[in-house]
Amino acid sequence: MTAQPDFHSGINQGVAPVTYGQGDRPPRGDYAQANADYTCNQHWERYSAADHDLYRRLYERQAAQLPGLACEEFIAAVANLGAPDRIPRFDELSERLHRATGWEVVAVPGLIPEEAFFALLAQRRFPVTSWIRKPEEFDYVVEPDVFHDLFGHVPLLFNPMFADYMQAYGAGGLKASRLEACETLARLYWYTVEFGLIDTPAGLRAYGAGILSSAGELRHSVTSSVPQRIGFDLERIMRTRYRIDSYQSTYFVVDSFDQLFEATAPDFTPIYRRVAAAGELDADARLPTDRLF
Numbered sequence: 695m696t697a698q699p700d701f702h703s704g705i706n707q708g709v710a711p712v713t714y715g716q717g718d719r720p721p722r723g724d725y726a727q728a729n730a731d732y733t734c735n736q737h738w739e740r741y742s743a744a745d746h747d748l749y750r751r752l753y754e755r756q757a758a759q760l761p762g763l764a765c766e767e768f769i770a771a772v773a774n775l776g777a778p779d780r781i782p783r784f785d786e787l788s789e790r791l792h793r794a795t796g797w798e799v800v801a802v803p804g805l806i807p808e809e810a811f812f813a814l815l816a817q818r819r820f821p822v823t824s825w826i827r828k829p830e831e832f833d834y835v836v837e838p839d840v841f842h843d844l845f846g847h848v849p850l851l852f853n854p855m856f857a858d859y860m861q862a863y864g865a866g867g868l869k870a871s872r873l874e875a876c877e878t879l880a881r882l883y884w885y886t887v888e889f890g891l892i893d894t895p896a897g898l899r900a901y902g903a904g905i906l907s908s909a910g911e912l913r914h915s916v917t918s919s920v921p922q923r924i925g926f927d928l929e930r931i932m933r934t935r936y937r938i939d940s941y942q943s944t945y946f947v948v949d950s951f952d953q954l955f956e957a958t959a960p961d962f963t964p965i966y967r968r969v970a971a972a973g974e975l976d977a978d979a980r981l982p983t984d985r986l987f
């Protein structure tokens with residue numbers, strides 16, 4: 695669940711706390727304890743029984759609605775998170791994950807600057823927020839919490855093709871930073887990793903973490919007639935703005951994770967130039983060239 699976070703000038707150990715949206719929200723999470731690369735200690739022993747119970751209820755609600763809505767690769771992988779009744783220990787989860795695809799999960803205090811985020815992905819280290827939402831945020835939390843990051847993002851990191859795509863995205867992001875193309879590249883992340891759909895012989899299925907961890911958007915994204923669904927087109931995605939606080943009005947559909955990985959193969963420099971020349975599009979824009987589902 696990401697937008698362009700804006701950073702306050704940090705007053706603690708050189709790590710700038712990230713705020714969200716208008717920048718007037720206090721950063722959630724203890725950035726003062728984070729390392730220079732923004733990783734921190736999970737402090738698993740500090741979770742309360744209420745925290746574990748909240749995780750259990752969030753997991754139970756989402757797991758019940760996966761069949762027929764989540765892609766098979768996700769359903770096959772979600773059990774790798776471990777016991778569904780308490781927040782996993784990141785070190786135990788990382789042992790399983792590293793054996794599968796060379797990735798590990800690292801704790802962070804919350805949203806981190808793009809450069810740091812890309813650097814971690816490029817090293818096959820996925821940043822997972824260490825805190826969990828409050829009970830009153832059961833249905834929706836603005837910032838990504840441990841449930842969104844673990845349940846939404848981590849299962850597909852067990853899938854070799856998707857794991858390679860995520861590492862390629864991180865490497866591409868470091869290059870994008872130098873090209874001032876972070877906002878453009880963030881759209882690719884948003885419309886694939888966070889809110890992507892995949893076409894299957896059984897119909898459309900969700901693979902995006904923002905969808906898979908959302909109580910309402912999982913069914914909405916796959917079955918509602920309200921949003922439009924457009925076939926994956928890298929430059930079309932990179933031109934398209936997104937909304938951070940409502941269901942998406944447009945979802946993009948890939949044919950396979952291979953298609954995603956292949957899309958990140960070429961050098962994006964000329965693509966950024968073409969995207970900048972073509973101009974931005976509203977989230978609900980429709981082009982005659984769009985392949986509609």
Ligand code: HBI
Pocket residue numbers: 695696697698699802804805806807808811812821822823838879880881883884
């Ligand atoms: N930080 N912890 C964390 N998790 C994210 O998903 C994340 C982030 N910072 C920036 C960000 N995502 C997006 O701007 C990416 O598109 C770069």
Ligand code: FE
Pocket residue numbers: 695696838842843846847888903904
């Ligand atoms: Fe996310």
